Amino acid sequence: GENVEQHPSTLSVQEGDSAVIKCTYSDSASNYFPWYKQELGKRPQLIIDIRSNVGEKKDQRIAVTLNKTAKHFSLHITETQPEDSAVYFCAASRPSRGNKLVFGAGTILRVKS
Amino acid sequence: NAGVTQTPKFRVLKTGQSMTLLCAQDMNHEYMYWYRQDPGMGLRLIHYSVGEGTTAKGEVPDGYNVSRLKKQNFLLGLESAAPSQTSVYFCASSHPADSYEQYFGPGTRLTVT
Numbered sequence: 001g002e003n004v005e006q007h008p009s010t011l012s013v014q015e016g017d018s019a020v021i022k023c024t025y026s027d028s029a030s031n032y033f034p035w036y037k038q039e040l041g042k043r044p045q046l047i048i049d050i051r052s053n054v055g056e057k058k059d060q061r062i063a064v065t066l067n068k069t070a071k072h073f074s075l076h077i078t079e080t081q082p083e084d085s086a087v088y089f090c091a092a093s094r095p096s097r098g099n100k101l102v103f104g105a106g107t108i109l110r111v112k113s
Numbered sequence: 114n115a116g117v118t119q120t121p122k123f124r125v126l127k128t129g130q131s132m133t134l135l136c137a138q139d140m141n142h143e144y145m146y147w148y149r150q151d152p153g154m155g156l157r158l159i160h161y162s163v164g165e166g167t168t169a170k171g172e173v174p175d176g177y178n179v180s181r182l183k184k185q186n187f188l189l190g191l192e193s194a195a196p197s198q199t200s201v202y203f204c205a206s207s208h209p210a211d212s213y214e215q216y217f218g219p220g221t222r223l224t225v226t
Contacts, residue, residue: 009153034214043217049213089156093210096220
């Protein structure tokens, strides 16, 4: 089955700097890759996603890149702000097979002001 | 539009007791999921359903049962709770025709002593 690895497990950046979180997946048939943000005690919320027919997607300060050949994808957050501090999870799925998400272990992002 | 709701929010069980967690969604979504979240391990899929009357096993189904008698509800049962089932349980739903996004409920924190 699918296996998703996520790095780093913790990341500290200064406010205004960029943050990059990387994930690799094992199942070459996976074709949907969402990123979720989870604040302490709250539910995961989708911040951006990408499908395998696209190499990059951007939404304001957040971007995701996908390398299908290498089977990895990354989340980029620019101009980080204290409210970006949270746990970020990547995931992979095959929507044609029930869209079952396999999550990475998560990255704790701390933005220091 | 309440989205995805979960009942109860918190519960403490003794080993061997049983309980049912209820997930409800008012978005007319076909797909529903139960995940558990443990520290340092991300979210793992327990069971899922691709439509009313259907259920299937996820990554970690042992010790749990589910039912989807109505499209809007997805029940997760623990027949004989064990301390290893102490976790935060999240329900999610999605509609394959709309997008692949999964919408999460607020979670149920379960402690088994």
